[in-house]
Amino acid sequence: MIPYGRQDITDADIDAVVAVLRSDWLTQGPMVPRFEAAVAGYTGAGHAVAVNSATSALHIACLALDLGPGDLLWTSPVTFVASANCALYCGADVDFVDIDPRSYNMSPVALEAKLQAAEQAGRLPKIVVPVHLCGQSCDMAAIRALADRYGFRIIEDASHAIGGRYRDAPVGDCRYSDITVFSFHPVKIITTAEGGMALSNDAELAARMEMLRSHGITRDAARMSRPPDGPWYYEQQALGLNYRLTDLQAALGLSQVHRLDDYVARRHALAARYDALLAGLPVTRPWQHPDSYSGLHLYVIRIEGGGDGERRRSVFEGLRTRGIGVNVHYIPVHLQPYYRALGFAPGDFPNAEAYYAEAISLPMYPTLSESEQDQVVAALREALAG
CATH class of the missing domain: 3.90.1150.10 (Aspartate Aminotransferase, domain 1)
Structure with a gap:
């Protein structure tokens, strides 16, 4: 059987993972920030937050943008269910925008028409999630222009699109969006076995997502509500999740980024x-x-x-x-x-x-x-x- 997708694992990838197995850190060690820095450097984004799946990245992106009950998220109907489910995890509602018949991505024309009707009805979306289906970027300039007019935030679901470009700039640079999400599932372009990443140029959004991926806990004294009791001190400031990526996975991803x-x-x-x-x-x-x-x-x-x-x-x-x-x-x-x-x-x-x-x-x-x-x-x- 010739599959529709398959990972490529080289000796260099195996050596990178084995080196972590022989190190002092299997998780929450140095490889995760190195992987984040590599992807941020590749895309030109200001900040990157690695997590255990793109679904997790979509979830914490929505939480960081304060999506909640009574709010509305719109996305494409032609996508994996995670692009919509992330809103429901936050207690928000979901609707869809039909696709362009040539690109199969969210149609800016359909989006504009739906926004005009939603404005009349007093029910505009808080977040729109364009999906870069098959790896081809949506028309992000047009979508961003609509965001500026109607006041919604943008999460690019670029799970298919790392390594791609839009208007001669890397997908993931977040110039048209608040947050961009990548997937590193084995059939995707590069893999961490399972994993994902959220990128942003907003330092505060990135800090919130970093905290949310790890139980809502911070160890940063500058972000604490009071002076720490000692070097062991940490604070839970939000109801976060355990969405962390391991150093083993990050080492694999870091090795693959080079290819x-x-x-x-x-x-x-x-x-x-x-x-x-x-x-x-x-x-x-x-x-x-x-x-x-x-x-x-x-x-x-x-x-x-x-x-x-x-x-x-x-x-x-x-x-x-x-x-x-x-x-x-x-x-x-x-x-x-x-x-x-x-x-x-x-x-x-x-x-x-x-x-x-x-x-x-x-x-x-x-x-x-x-x-x-x-x-x-x-x-x-x-x-x-x-």
């Missing part, structure tokens, strides 16, 4: 080759916005003529039968049973639903060989013919 540009370049080479090999087949290939250099976490095609989903299902099953481990990213969140119980229904976001009926993620990872890629395309031809 990040090479990984993304290889993904682009594979995508260009897919584009050429798929020409003439009844599929829609991914469209890349000229302002964006995608991280290319995923290479998603759409099966033409698959409006009811049955054509896509037939091709998907045909590929799996032929040993190609394709996947679908994603079932629109509003169609999940939990969200239907909250009042969402089919037909609410037609562009997202049309995308879902046709989408298949083909294998995309740096160690995918050209012969394996040829095998994928040959299997796809057969499945389309069948």
Whole structure:
């Protein structure tokens, strides 16, 4: 089986992790701040806070921005459920903004129309979470302009997008957002096995997230409510979580950061080759916005003529039968049973639903060989013919 995604672990990665195992620190040691500094330096963000998953990063980002009961968060329906669940963890409400039919990202046009209606209704969102699907940045300049007009905060869900660029600047520099979130799951562009990171240019937001990831506790005397009793003293100042990343995971991530540009370049080479090999087949290939250099976490095609989903299902099953481990990213969140119980229904976001009926993620990872890629395309031809 050729999977849709796969981590790349080198001897250097293994040596980095073994060095931590032989050190005095397995967690809360020096590797986490080194990893944070490396990612902040790569992106140009002022601050980075490593955590145990991107879901955790989204949660503490919402908490740091004071999202709570009575508040509203909007995100894309085409994303993993964590992009929406983070609001519910805070007791807030969720709504969605339909996608652009070419980029599959949140549509700034749909966002503006929804904001105009929300302003009339007196129910504007406190936070908007644009999702950089497949690694391609949303149109962040347009979204930021709307944030300045309507007063919402922005969390970029860049779980797919580390190593990508928008308007010739790294995704994650937070020039258009309050906080950006990365994921380091094994199928993502670089990995810490499990892990995530929140970046910000706001020192106070970063300090709040750092405290929230560790039980809401601070040991910084400058932030304490009274002079410390002694060098052992700490204060719990908020109801935080245990979302810390270990030094073992940070060592792996730090080793992988050094190959990040090479990984993304290889993904682009594979995508260009897919584009050429798929020409003439009844599929829609991914469209890349000229302002964006995608991280290319995923290479998603759409099966033409698959409006009811049955054509896509037939091709998907045909590929799996032929040993190609394709996947679908994603079932629109509003169609999940939990969200239907909250009042969402089919037909609410037609562009997202049309995308879902046709989408298949083909294998995309740096160690995918050209012969394996040829095998994928040959299997796809057969499945389309069948």
